[in-house]
Amino acid sequence: TSLESLTITDCDSLRKLPESLGTIQSLQCLKIRRCPIITLDSKAFPSLYKLTITDCEGLISILLEACLSLSHLCVNDCPNLVSFPMVERLHESPNLERVCLRNFPKLLTTPKAFASLTCLRELEVGPFSDDSSTNNEFDWLGLKSSSQL
Numbered sequence: 331t332s333l334e335s336l337t338i339t340d341c342d343s344l345r346k347l348p349e350s351l352g353t354i355q356s357l358q359c360l361k362i363r364r365c366p367i368i369t370l371d372s373k374a375f376p377s378l379y380k381l382t383i384t385d386c387e388g389l390i391s392i393l394l395e396a397c398l399s400l401s402h403l404c405v406n407d408c409p410n411l412v413s414f415p416m417v418e419r420l421h422e423s424p425n426l427e428r429v430c431l432r433n434f435p436k437l438l439t440t441p442k443a444f445a446s447l448t449c450l451r452e453l454e455v456g457p458f459s460d461d462s463s464t465n466n467e468f469d470w471l472g473l474k475s476s477s478q479l
Contacts, residue, residue, distance in 0.1 A: 335359040344368050362386060370394055379425075383408065392416060397423055401449070404430035412436045421446035430454040 334356050338344065344365050351357070352373025359380040362368065367388045374395045375381075380402040383392070391413035392405070400423040405414070411434045420426065427449050435457065 337361040339363045341365045402428045406432045428452040
């Protein structure tokens, strides 16, 4: 119950996180790297301030609920990711200071809620899907509200 940081790396057969993990009040930092078949379903992570997901080739969707305390969100190199509703609801995580979303060639929508991220200091994005049938126009105007970027 006092777990503050968890790093999960190179777990080739890990399919999902334990249900109880999303309810740990003390968990502040979660890093998942090179877990090729993991799925991330709706967990709340009430105290999470740093989430990093990297090189999860089989990850198709990330269905995590928005985290009000989240200040760092970094998701990289998930080539099969098509759905990431949390990025469509970034305004529900107003404390975000760093957002890094890179290399999602199949992602169907790009984030558009940057106007509400007044704490944003660092942003790395793209590339996203180049499929012309997807809604992938990046909202550059939304960044104007972040004077610290």
